[in-house]
Amino acid sequence: TPRPQWPYCRQRCSYCSFNKYVVPAVDEAAVGACLAREARTLLRLSQVQRWVRRGGAPRGCWDPSAAARSHPPLSAPQRHLCLLRRVTLEANPSSASAPRLAGFRAAGVNRLSVGVQSLDDAELRLLGREHTAAEARGAVEAARGLFPGRTSLDLLFGLPGQSRDAWARGLEAALGLCDDHISLYQLTLERGTALAAQVWRGVLPVPPQDLLADMYQAARDTLVAAGFRHYEVSNFARKGALSTHNLSYWRAEQYIGVGPGAHGRFVPRGEGSRSREARVQTLEPNAWMREVRSRGHGTRKRVVLSPLEQLEEVLALGLRTDEGVPHQRWGRFSPHLSLEAVFGAPGEALDLQRQGWLVLD
């Protein structure tokens, strides 16, 4: 799965700690071309195909035609890439007007994730978001029109000062608006962000642990009652509208990260390797572009994952989903030691099973 990352934003949200840059002018064509180039290189290297998800928390402030330009190169060299099944775009409500969305759809996007975060204007201001609740509604409605059954929205809870009731109201509003997929995230205060600084200075209150637990529980209850399946720690879907893209991530399948700061996990078979690697692309966009131009890709770091590390990832990610870690998947990474052998023997895992925290079957 190729995952292009667009590194530019018009402004930085108060809680954001991602690899994002705010610059006065962006040469979209150049960046787009580099993305395409890197994608091609890495696809050849990994021999991974299937589907594309563009964006990666932040959101397309992108000219749809630029998107189109980077698409065709993807499909050209590899014939089976025409079977590009799922192309997801993550978009900010402020840049998700109906015409733009239509443009993206024409370029080949067939799923949209809208970064709503909240449907309360005061909360949106606290988060430093660019849009209002009304704009968010408009974006979601437009998206649902163009991508019916394939629109997702993101929500944040646990904001400083947010009450249980405020969250309940937000959930109700979101339920009235949403399509069939919701991603729910607890706000995490990262060092270096404006919001964290405000909380640590004492300007904003720290959300108490028990309240956060209650909010999460309430969300779960509400969404499940509304027909959603809680298929991953942070993701809810109904009518089968699971994000197959993200599932590949939690199922420890292969994916390539394209763009500044993107990360990937794949076996570079194109080089003749048989080992799965963890890769990160150069963070700074200009440096990244230079590298892509000179050698085809801007991979900053590549680390071969040891079998143990791979298994740790399989476990940590798989346990986030409601399907867990199936024997078959485990067997791919651990051909000699089955799940029973590792987790059925006396020890902490067995104790956890006895206490009802883990299930092995």
Add this chain to the structure above:
Amino acid sequence: MALAGRTAKWWARLRSPCPAAAPICLLPRLPAACERQYSSRGKEKVDMSTYAVESIRNFSIIAHVDHGKSTLADRLLEITGTISKTDRNKQVLDKLQVERERGITVKAQSASLFYNHHGVNYLLNLIDTPGHVDFSYEVSRSLSACQGVILVVDANEGIQAQTVANFYLAFEAQLAIIPVINKIDLKNADPERVEKQIEKLFDIPVDECIRISAKQGTNVEKVLQKVIEKIPPPQCNTADPLKALVFDSTFDHYRGVIANIALFGGEIQKGHKIVSAHTKKRYEVNEVGILTPDEQQTHKLYAGQVGYLIAGMKEVTEAQIGDTLFLYKQPVEPLPGFKSAKPMVFAGMYPVDQTEYNNLKSALERLTLNDSSVTVHRDSSLALGAGWRLGFLGLLHMEVFNQRLEQEYNMSVILTAPTVPYKAVLSSAKLIKEYGKEEITIINPAQFPDKLSVSEYLEPTVLGTIVTPHEYIRKIIPLCQDRRAVQKDMLYIDEHRVMLKYLFPLNEIVVDFYDALKSLSSGYASFDYEDAGYQAADLIKMDILLNGNPVEELATIIHNDKAYATGKFLCERLKDAIPRQLFEIAIQAAVGKKVIARETLKAYRKNVVAKCYGGDITRRMKLLKRQAEGKKLMRKIGNVEVPRDAFIRVLKRQADK
């Protein structure tokens, strides 16, 4: 530049008429950063023969904590050119990391200074001493190698408890005492008042006091001159057979044991064969030198001089503090040794894992070589395995020791609650036979004999001296009474201040009395104490349970009157110190089967490290790994995870967290 100027002047003077013929190779001192080049591995050596016994002065600086000993030492080092004069000279003699971090002197260091006065070159050996009440033992050891002391008193604070204690130590040792009033540069300084205090308490005439500012350097040179004038040279003879006192030692990984010695007779040099009076073992001297304050090799050391010696000692027990060294085939009457320091606080120390036992053993051996006031007994516990019970001079001493263990030896350990050495007079014939005597000392709470087998329990007591401005008396007296103390004396030392003497049970002051006293008196009250024997007491053993399982390291022996309050306190603090877990935790304090206090720690409902958003998995795996590492540092009591240093966390002052 100051250094060059000084050095040149010296050399000029040194070339003038001088009894010994040998050329002088005095090395100029370079700033700390370059010191390595002139370590004892350097080729040039200092010639000590030029310093006749009459030109030697061995002295210490003693004072109450923070009155400016170490700063005065810095200035003396600068004036004599031992170190160059820069702004960066702050507590140069405090070499330990823990000393620099806390701003205290833990281990007394020495330095040999060269100073010219009225045409004569003098060798001044300065020994810096700790001021903290816990470390008074180090002070008496240093004093045994001196003939005089500089007693520093803060012009603002005046005489404090330790000023008095240290004065008596010096007075009893019959040393010359030079009173110095420091910090005269401060706004509230009142040197006249302090001079009167000195006269009243110590019987030293006012005109003998020197007023200085160590920080600014005012009058410091006068101090040096006074040292030369008033402190007598050591009474010894180079012609006598070698007699050297080991008054301290350090362990160096590469060179072995480095012993600090004071020569009371004779001379010593490389190649000499020496014998230890205590172990009767023979050694060959590899190196001798002086400390300036880093090691500097010399050809020889002569009677009356102070320096260091390396003689191939590898075992920690070979350089006993208080030992006498003499030449092979020339035995001498051994010098009176030191009475061993009395430990005031005991704590158990166990390796985190039994596989670390040997590493911890050697780390302890090395650290106790450099800190011989720590007593060490082997101990073991059902829960924690094989370990030790260590005796410290005080709580600060224990904390510092633990910190040094971590910083210098990279060892993490489990520490148990502090206890004091209780005694019990047994009444059960069976137990008397088992122990071999009627009165036993209980160091480990696990050894606490049951009430039925005991006719009397005894607790150690101390006589505490508190010096405080009189406006705090009304708060301090209730504090002492609350600690089961009995007032023995109260007198005014001047118009403003009172000295109180109380008999305290030792365990009441061991943990936080000092801090409470300080905060009640806004820091003005000072405290010092000395051993005062044992008294009968109503003692019980209190256990701390987590979900019914006892936490052995928190078991304490306490007085019945204090059981409830202590139990409640421990439970409350533990509630904060233990991280929430997947289930509820009942924290209880119990005496026998009876629960006397309880707190409940709720289960956590949501993992704090949820981190649900998208992002590089590597980052998340790192977080998970860090959590796992954190868990390894925990002890498991039943199924409850407890931080290894739980009891220190429980007892530490809130502000430190």
